[in-house]
């Protein structure tokens with residue numbers, strides 16, 4: 001797999017969990033709590049590995065440095081939303097409002113990453129790095145998962 005495939009797979013998983021949460025009709029608090037924990041964990045591991053491996057690569061290039069600053073801010077923003085959703089009761093009106101806000105932010109962030117960031121990265125990345133960065137990304141995720 002390439003770094004782009006690995007990142008895209010993570011994004012798809014995050015979108016899948018979000019979709020599941022938004023499709024629960026009844027207020028199933030336990031299910032929502034369980035899915036929120038899963039989503040928080042998946043996203044945290046993804047963001048840490050992404051910053052450590054993919055963003056670091058882009059940061060070393062003058063052309064892509066600004067792009068990454070913005071992306072990092074978006075990681076912080078969405079992580080704050082994950083903190084504040086904990087103040088609401090799973091499945092209630094405010095909680096759902098907050099979840100929709102999370103979805104909006106995440107979809108925008110993912111879309112930008114898979115288009116703008118991927119395109120620019122492909123321009124500057126050597127062919128061999130597509131795979132080595134994928135391995136480093138997976139390794140970083142494992143290390144974070146042992147820490148969190």
Ligand SMILES: [Fe+2]
Nearest residue numbers: 050071109113
């Ligand atoms: Fe990201």
Ligand SMILES: [Fe+2]
Nearest residue numbers: 007011050113
């Ligand atoms: Fe990402």
